[in-house]
Amino acid sequence: MQTVFKNIKGDRLIWAIVALLAIFSFLPVYSAASNLAYTGGNGNTFSFFIKHFMHLFLGFAIIYGVHKIPYRYFRGLSLIMIPIVLVLLSVTMFQGITIDGANASRWIQIPIVGMSFQTSTLASVVLMVYAARYMSKIQDKDITFKASILPLWVPVFLVLALILPANLSTAAIMFVMVIIIVFIGGYPMRYILVILGTGVLALALFILVAKAFPDAMPNRVDTWMSRLESFNNDEDTEADYQIEKAKIAIASGRIQGLGPGKSIQKNFLPQSSSDFIFAIIIEEYGLIGGLALIILYMWLLFRIVIVAQKADTVFGKLLVLGVGLPIIFQALINMAVAVELFPVTGQTLPLISSGGTSIWMTCLALGIILSVSAKREEIKEFENHEDNPLEILSETI
Numbered sequence: 001m002q003t004v005f006k007n008i009k010g011d012r013l014i015w016a017i018v019a020l021l022a023i024f025s026f027l028p029v030y031s032a033a034s035n036l037a038y039t040g041g042n043g044n045t046f047s048f049f050i051k052h053f054m055h056l057f058l059g060f061a062i063i064y065g066v067h068k069i070p071y072r073y074f075r076g077l078s079l080i081m082i083p084i085v086l087v088l089l090s091v092t093m094f095q096g097i098t099i100d101g102a103n104a105s106r107w108i109q110i111p112i113v114g115m116s117f118q119t120s121t122l123a124s125v126v127l128m129v130y131a132a133r134y135m136s137k138i139q140d141k142d143i144t145f146k147a148s149i150l151p152l153w154v155p156v157f158l159v160l161a162l163i164l165p166a167n168l169s170t171a172a173i174m175f176v177m178v179i180i181i182v183f184i185g186g187y188p189m190r191y192i193l194v195i196l197g198t199g200v201l202a203l204a205l206f207i208l209v210a211k212a213f214p215d216a217m218p219n220r221v222d223t224w225m226s227r228l229e230s231f232n233n234d235e236d237t238e239a240d241y242q243i244e245k246a247k248i249a250i251a252s253g254r255i256q257g258l259g260p261g262k263s264i265q266k267n268f269l270p271q272s273s274s275d276f277i278f279a280i281i282i283e284e285y286g287l288i289g290g291l292a293l294i295i296l297y298m299w300l301l302f303r304i305v306i307v308a309q310k311a312d313t314v315f316g317k318l319l320v321l322g323v324g325l326p327i328i329f330q331a332l333i334n335m336a337v338a339v340e341l342f343p344v345t346g347q348t349l350p351l352i353s354s355g356g357t358s359i360w361m362t363c364l365a366l367g368i369i370l371s372v373s374a375k376r377e378e379i380k381e382f383e384n385h386e387d388n389p390l391e392i393l394s395e396t397i
Contacts, residue, residue, distance in 0.1 A: 009377060010067050010370030011307055017300045018366055021351040022056050027280050029354045031261045055356045059363035066246050066367025067374055078130040082155050085126050088119040089162035106166050119165045120170045121361040127159050128322035130170035134186030136315035145191045169345035176200055181322045245269045246279035246338050257286030274353040275346055278338040301328045307373045316372045323365035
């Protein structure tokens with residue numbers, strides 16, 4: 001174990017924040033699992049605890065393994081992974097499976113091991129790395145919209161088009177994140193406005209086609225519309241069931257909360273361990289627990305920006321922001337949904353909610369960030385070594 005800790009590189013505060021989030025996640029996940037164990041399981045809550053532990057254990061193994069890879073290799077890997085992701089998304093669209101009553105096929109079954117995998121989460125990380133690679137490649141060059149269509153926007157829109165029918169919220173978040181990265185990377189604003197307009201038109205066309213041919217994508221557009229109508233409608237309807245239970249949980253928590261494991265609404269919230277886990281956290285740990293969690297995510301955001309600012313290359317800066325900002329963005333959306341500041345999206349709370357794929361892909365992104373940070377540490381150590389006359393003298397002798 002000491003050897004492992006000695007070989008840990010990168011921003012120590014990011015490691016600490018991630019560890020705190022992971023350790024804390026066991027409490028609400030285990031609490032929410034008590035309901036899931038009796039409604040959809042054999043009554044054994046400890047099995048959910050072990051499952052979450054294994055997801056996090058593998059997640060930290062991913063962080064450790066990825067952060068040891070020099071981040072410059074991710075530039076080439078993104079080129080290789082884009083076609084692989086397109087194939088996986090195509091398979092998911094036509095042969096995917098439905099899990100936990102979701103109204104879409106977002107998962108594929110991994111052969112032999114029998115595990116399910118949500119391909120859109122992998123696509124999100126790969127696409128952000130790809131966008132960072134392209135923007136770093138065209139730095140200090142004259143950018144033309146025509147020249148950027150094939151190498152940048154065609155892959156982006158292909159990935160989003162394959163995700164959109166089953167998962168609008170993930171496709172929308174990915175689109176916004178790509179726009180942010182290309183903006184930070186210096187892509188001309190007039191071209192960004194053209195892409196935004198194209199995205200809106202493509203979404204409108206998709207909705208019209210789905211409405212015209214409802215059998216092609218049953219329930220998806222209707223689900224989106226009902227969620228938006230429920231969000232804008234002040235009257236309580238059957239579609240507001242989850243959000244109403246979440247608000248009751250939040251109101252019950254008050255300042256200090258009911259205490260660990262004492263949530264009542266976990267017995268009524270269908271997604272209490274994933275999509276609405278923030279409501280359970282506030283119910284059990286109160287406003288204090290909720291604010292503490294928000295502070296941890298904001299602290300993580302601060303460290304991500306620091307790592308990006310200190311990165312030694314433009315690719316490193318864009319890479320850190322590209323894979324790091326979606327983590328915080330997703331967390332804020334999840335919390336906003338729980339307090340009804342945002343329509344229901346189905347986004348999990350990073351490193352807190354149960355679910356293997358979401359945890360693993362978040363850890364993959366964190367490993368990439370730590371890889372960039374580790375490179376900066378190597379450069380700093382080399383500079384200190386070069387500037388130390390005693391070191392030079394000892395090596396000469």
